[in-house]
Amino acid sequence: MSERIGLEASHAAAEAARMADVDVIAAYPITPQTHIPERLAEMVANGELDAAYIPVESEHSAMSTCVGAAAVGARTFTATAGPGLEYMHNVLYVASAMRLPVVMTVANRALSAPLSIWGDHSDAMSVRDTGWIQVFCQNSQEAFDMTLWAFRVGEDAGVLLPVMVHLDGFHLTHVTEPVILPEQEEVDKFLPKFHYPFALDPDKPMTLGAFAPPDVYSEAKVAQEVALRKSKAVVIKGFEELGDIFGRYYHPVEPYKTEGAKTLLLTMGSFSETAKTVIDAKKDRGESVGLINLRLWRPFPFKELRQAVKSAEILIVFDRCISFGGPGGPVSSEIRSTLYDEKQRPKVVSFIGGLGGRDMSAKDFEYVIDRGREIAENGSEELYETVGIRGKVTDIRG
Amino acid sequence: MEGQSIKFGKNFVTTEEFLAQGHTFCTGCGEALALRLACKALGRHVIIANATGCTEVCTSPLPVTSWRVPWIHTLFENTAATASGIEAGLKILMKKGKTPEKNIKCVAVAGDGGTTDIGIQALSGAFERNHDFLYLCFDNEAYMNTGIQRSSATPYGASTTTAPAGKLSIGQTTWKKNLPEIAVAHNIPYVATASPGYPFDLMNKVKKGGDIKGPAYVHIFSPCPTGWRHATDLAIEIGRLAVETGIFPLYEVENGRYKLNIDRPKLKPVEEYLKTQGRFRHLLDEEIEKIQEHVNEEYAKLKAKVACFST
Ligand SMILES: Cc1ncc(C[n+]2csc(CCOP(=O)(O)OP(=O)(O)O)c2C)c(N)n1
Ligand code: SF4
Ligand SMILES: [Mg+2]
Numbered sequence: 001m002s003e004r005i006g007l008e009a010s011h012a013a014a015e016a017a018r019m020a021d022v023d024v025i026a027a028y029p030i031t032p033q034t035h036i037p038e039r040l041a042e043m044v045a046n047g048e049l050d051a052a053y054i055p056v057e058s059e060h061s062a063m064s065t066c067v068g069a070a071a072v073g074a075r076t077f078t079a080t081a082g083p084g085l086e087y088m089h090n091v092l093y094v095a096s097a098m099r100l101p102v103v104m105t106v107a108n109r110a111l112s113a114p115l116s117i118w119g120d121h122s123d124a125m126s127v128r129d130t131g132w133i134q135v136f137c138q139n140s141q142e143a144f145d146m147t148l149w150a151f152r153v154g155e156d157a158g159v160l161l162p163v164m165v166h167l168d169g170f171h172l173t174h175v176t177e178p179v180i181l182p183e184q185e186e187v188d189k190f191l192p193k194f195h196y197p198f199a200l201d202p203d204k205p206m207t208l209g210a211f212a213p214p215d216v217y218s219e220a221k222v223a224q225e226v227a228l229r230k231s232k233a234v235v236i237k238g239f240e241e242l243g244d245i246f247g248r249y250y251h252p253v254e255p256y257k258t259e260g261a262k263t264l265l266l267t268m269g270s271f272s273e274t275a276k277t278v279i280d281a282k283k284d285r286g287e288s289v290g291l292i293n294l295r296l297w298r299p300f301p302f303k304e305l306r307q308a309v310k311s312a313e314i315l316i317v318f319d320r321c322i323s324f325g326g327p328g329g330p331v332s333s334e335i336r337s338t339l340y341d342e343k344q345r346p347k348v349v350s351f352i353g354g355l356g357g358r359d360m361s362a363k364d365f366e367y368v369i370d371r372g373r374e375i376a377e378n379g380s381e382e383l384y385e386t387v388g389i390r391g392k393v394t395d396i397r398g
Numbered sequence: 399m400e401g402q403s404i405k406f407g408k409n410f411v412t413t414e415e416f417l418a419q420g421h422t423f424c425t426g427c428g429e430a431l432a433l434r435l436a437c438k439a440l441g442r443h444v445i446i447a448n449a450t451g452c453t454e455v456c457t458s459p460l461p462v463t464s465w466r467v468p469w470i471h472t473l474f475e476n477t478a479a480t481a482s483g484i485e486a487g488l489k490i491l492m493k494k495g496k497t498p499e500k501n502i503k504c505v506a507v508a509g510d511g512g513t514t515d516i517g518i519q520a521l522s523g524a525f526e527r528n529h530d531f532l533y534l535c536f537d538n539e540a541y542m543n544t545g546i547q548r549s550s551a552t553p554y555g556a557s558t559t560t561a562p563a564g565k566l567s568i569g570q571t572t573w574k575k576n577l578p579e580i581a582v583a584h585n586i587p588y589v590a591t592a593s594p595g596y597p598f599d600l601m602n603k604v605k606k607g608g609d610i611k612g613p614a615y616v617h618i619f620s621p622c623p624t625g626w627r628h629a630t631d632l633a634i635e636i637g638r639l640a641v642e643t644g645i646f647p648l649y650e651v652e653n654g655r656y657k658l659n660i661d662r663p664k665l666k667p668v669e670e671y672l673k674t675q676g677r678f679r680h681l682l683d684e685e686i687e688k689i690q691e692h693v694n695e696e697y698a699k700l701k702a703k704v705a706c707f708s709t
Binding site: 026 | 442443444445447454455458459460461463465466467468469470471472473475476478479480481482483484485486487488489490491493494496497500502519520522523524526527
């Protein structure tokens with residue numbers, strides 16, 4: 001029988017790695033990720049998990065060590081946040097291009113300067129194009145489920161790609177919530193043993209990571225791009241299998257009360273749960289609103305997103321990251337581009353907030369929806385507007 | 399199929415090549431020779447993690463490879479960390495019965511730039527964590543692959559493209575970073591210096607480093623005709639001169655105990671070494687004298703360490 005217990009989201013992620021029987025964990029501590037490696041180190045020290053816990057000297061080495069371990073066929077896990085993710089940036093591309101299914105939790109954190117240990121999505125957005133499969137989580141249960149799912153999908157023989165599971169720093173990582181933990185047998189049913197077909201082995205010498213002259217490089221990159229796009233089928237299959245075994249069904253794009261709604265709000269990660277309460281309240285007042293929780297970030301779920309928003313008139317996109325000098329928040333600009341060629345599409349309004357741990361209350365989301373509708377009707381002086389931030393960003397339409 | 403062994407004096411060397419011909423190292427490259435010898439010493443039961451640099455670029459242009467042993471290149475700066483993962487991964491997979499028990503040595507290969515500069519943090523970490531791996535640094539005293547830029551292993555007075563000799567400069571104005579000593583400071587079980595000028599000594603050390611449990615470090619002097627501007631038939635001779643002048647002494651440090659492998663009662667003047675290479679051509683007598691004094695001093699320090707342990 002599975003059990004329902006109170007678990008911090010960080011510990012839920014660690015628990016999933018334990019139940020996946022990971023072989024190698026290489027991690028470097030950084031707030032707000034610390035509870036994950038600490039818990040795993042404890043499990044290894046207590047014999048709850050038979051794994052090599054490698055206390056590397058940096059995040060750059062954490063990912064490099066994961067790459068080395070995955071290349072010999074080990075199931076490999078790490079976790080980091082903000083500046084740590086930036087510090088391993090170079091290696092992220094290597095992991096995906098070499099088709100090594102490392103799983104990593106990112107406790108989303110703002111980037112310096114000024115230093116902030118608190119959450120936003122600047123780190124996630126900066127690694128958007130690294131070739132990893134990426135999902136966002138709303139709560140502790142999802143932190144557990146998505147971590148397990150990440151191994152299932154990344155290690156699939158038809159995928160072989162690394163997977164990043166995003167948990168909002170503090171707002172999610174440090175929150176204790178009820179989590180249903182499955183039985184080990186259920187986990188084993190969901191997650192087959194890892195068999196890496198290209199493991200380095202003296203009995204079968206192979207050259208991994210050779211350098212590519214211009215007549216080879218482009219083909220290698222296109223092959224990688226095809227692999228990531230094709231992985232979507234397994235991403236969805238993984239969600240379905242997870243649902244069939246554990247009873248919780250996930251989707252790349254998750255509409256919440258969007259039936260017939262004229263105005264939709266789109267959020268990612270844990271803030272979606274706050275936004276849902278606002279949708280409930282507004283619906284009770286007879287407003288025609290709904291929410292889209294964007295779970296799958298890479299490969300981007302074009303079809304699902306278009307389908308989910310096609311009947312709406314207004315789509316308000318909430319970003320937790322500034323794309324400096326760019327066309328609004330990174331998520332909103334991707335969504336604009338996704339919808340650009342559609343004959344029937346909602347007007348997209350872009351908001352940015354929740355930076356560096358700034359809370360977004362229900363009232364703030366109410367403001368976003370109300371103001372978003374006004375902007376859709378009357379336009380705005382600005383390319384995007386901010387919420388809950390002192391001082392006005394003027395003249396940014398340029 | 400294992401190759402045959404050929405006897406050279408009291409040394410046996412396999413005819414088998416693990417680094418195949420067809421690579422693109424320059425003619426007369428001392429690094430290529432040293433790498434080939436090291437591979438012979440290691441045999442086939444290895445996994446090599448290679449840093450970016452000549453050893454990587456000259457051996458792995460897709461779609462071909464010179465490597466007959468499993469080999470991985472990831473980046474320039476992280477080879478010791480990649481090796482850490484390979485070593486730890488293999489160990490735990492064997493412990494958990496997920497991979498058959500085999501004797502496989504993880505060997506990291508990097509240049510002086512990848513070791514003494516950009517890779518030193520990863521290397522220090524891997525030493526400190528006590529991974530069972532062998533790290534081979536092929537020291538050609540500059541970033542050769544990118545066009546002879548200075549590194550912290552470039553010797554005083556050498557002219558490179560980023561520390562060129564000119565009206566106001568002698569080229570490199572700092573003394574070579576002593577990485578073997580930094581390795582020793584990590585209290586690892588085995589540190590050695592080697593040179594393709596002494597091929598059997600080199601192979602013995604690489605083999606020993608590979609056999610030892612725990613981290614081992616072999617720093618290999620690698621004459622580079624292209625970067626040092628020396629004749630292409632001189633790599634071995636220059637390798638020997640570096641030892642005979644005391645510029646690059648051959649020694650081992652086993653569990654902290656120093657041993658000088660080649661000890662000449664009288665060192666040759668450094669000038670004999672310097673004059674073989676275009677990178678030192680601009681040096682005036684006073685600079686050569688300064689180098690001589692420095693070499694004398696360093697050599698004396700090394701001998702003192704050796705003396706501590708001689709019984
Ligand atoms: C992060 C990063 N910085 C710089 C480079 C460029 N780079 C590649 S190889 C190299 C120099 C290699 O020098 P060394 O390690 O001494 O090896 P050698 O080529 O001399 O054998 C440099 C600077 C790189 N590939 N990656
Ligand atoms: S540049 Fe020097 S080290 Fe590199 S291949 Fe040529 S000779 Fe060898
Ligand atoms: Mg070099």
